[in-house]
Amino acid sequence: MxxxxxxxxxxxxxxxxxxxxxxxxxxxxxxxxxxxxxxxxxxxxxxxxxxxxxxTRPRTAREPVRTYDDATVALLARCWAILDGPSGKRLHPAVPDLLSNLARHGRLTPTEQAVVEAVLRMSPATIDRRLAPHRQGLVAGKGLSHTRPGSLLKTSIPLKTWAEWNDTIPGIIQIDLVGHEGGDNNGHFHYTLDATDVATGWTETITVKSKGERIVATALEQLRLRFPFHIAGIHSDNGSEFINHHLLRWTTSNQISFSRGRASHSNDQAHVEQKNWSIVRRNVGYYRYDTPRELDLLNQLWPLISIQTNLFLPQQRLISKTRTGARVQKRHDTAATPMHRLLTDYSDLVHDHDARHLDTLHRDTDVEDLKHRIADIQGNLLELARRRGAVQRRAKTNHVYLSRRKISDPKRANPDESTTQTKRAS
Known part of the structure; x- marks a missing residue:
């Protein structure tokens, strides 16, 4: 210029x-x-x-034009907080249903009723701009990986890569374990088993006291009963908690197909890896949980998270990904809740009894009261973590062998020494 x-x-x-x-x-x-x-x-x-x-004179800054007042933004921020802070493209489709739920349960005051129409007119981009101050200070952490290679049984379980999930119907789930070690993976601590349906995004979770073979299989049986449709296939990583004879016998006896991803290729189970963060870590953090009280609180939390995530929180699915040089362009569909995808796109796979149960649960659930119950349990978990204090990361019990201190350096033969091995007499 x-x-x-x-x-x-x-x-x-x-x-x-x-x-x-x-x-x-x-x-x-x-x-x-x-x-x-x-x-x-x-x-x-x-x-x-x-x-x-x-x-040469500097241009006068234009006065901002505000279409939405503070009351409208406050109601929008309230909806955003109830659904655990989604982006504008995910929040925008959920606003009509959420405001209807709040009005049905008497959660809106007369003043807020007057600004409902203004909130409904907001576009996804406007939602992101108005909520930018509320997102400041939100940080993400990083945990440890607890996947250990399974046995040679892997040769009996077929591989399934990331490119084979496009035409999947409900009932094919990906599973993974999330460890609550708090930064120190020594000793005993709890794990959360995460199961995600690829087609609909329906996710169920349960916390177990360890990752033993029988404990994981029992937890998986409980999760199977929570899904509103038949489970026909299971896909896991190469961890020993999944790649074992016990889980293989369980899937065979229940006529469930069993597949696994490639080693060191987490993208082969990308659907559940994403839920490990968006559901497990966002709700319980990276603290250490290893007591019976914490195990009980975690298993009280997950059914409430399931209702919030599967019935009220929209999700987006990747339609296409185009790479042009170093630029990657992704296209996603319109955000929809897992329940909406299930009852709209795959209604023939859902029993009438299950469909009526989901509709009743969706209509009768007070979503703001649900958020308060979730926050109460999370507050108890945070208080227990605060009383424990900071977890000091200790060296592993086999750190001496991992550091190779017990392995002596090879000695080279002196020039006057023979390197010919003595032969045993026949």
Whole structure:
């Protein structure tokens, strides 16, 4: 813009005394150098002639135009907090259902009723702009990986890579374990088993006291009963808690297909890996949980999280991903809740009894009261973590062998020593 103003300024001295043909030539030169439209170039010259100091004077900042008042933004922030802080593209489809739920359970005051229409008119981009101050201070952590290779039984379990999940129907779930070690993976601590349906995004979780083979299989049986549709297949990583004879016999006896991803390729089970963060870590953090009281609180929390996530919180699915050089362009569908996807796209796979139960649960659940109950349990978990204090990471019990201190350096033979091994007599 500075260069364009300089070019225009250079033509001002000729303009007042120029003839019609000369003015046309001046306009041609300005248009060619700046890329402006001819009418805009003529307007810029006339403006600078009327106010010569305009080119050097800083431009006055435009006053912001606010379409939505503070009451509207406050109600929007309340909806955002109830659904655990989703993005604008996920929150926008959920706002009508959420406001209807709040009004049905008497959660809206007369003042808030008046701004409901304004909240419903907000676009996803406007939602993100108005909620930007509320997102400040939200940080993410990083945990440890507890996956240990399974046995040679892997040769009996077929592989399934990331490219084979496009045409999946409900009933094919991915499973994974999330450890609550608090930064120190020595000793005993609890694990959360996460199971996600690939087609609908329906997710169920349960916490177990360890990752023993029988304990994991028993927890998986409990999770299978929580899904509102038949489980036909299970996909896991290569951890020894999944790749074992006990779980293979359980899947075979229940006529459930069993597959696994490639080692060191977490993208083969990307659906459940994403839920490990968005559901498990966002709700219980990276603290250490290893007591019976904490185990009980965690298993009280997950059924409430299931209702919030599967019935009220929309999710987006990736439609396509195009790579052009170093640029990756992704396209997602319109956000929808897992219940909506299940009852709309796969209604023939849901029993009428289960469909009626989901509709009743969705209608009768007070979503704000649900959020308060979730926050109470999370507060108890935080208090227990605060009383424990900071967890000091200790060295592993086999750290001496991992550091190779017990392994002596190989000795080279002296020049006068023979390196020929003595042969045993026949």
């Amino acid at each position: 500075a260069t364009r103003r300089a070019v225009t300024q250079a033509q001002l001295a000729k303009w007042p005394k120029a003839s019609r043909a000369e003015k046309s030539a001046i306009l041609d030169a300005v248009v060619q150098l700046t890329g402006w439209h001819r009418d805009h170039a003529r307007k810029a010259i006339r403006t600078l002639l009327a106010d010569p100091d305009r080119a």
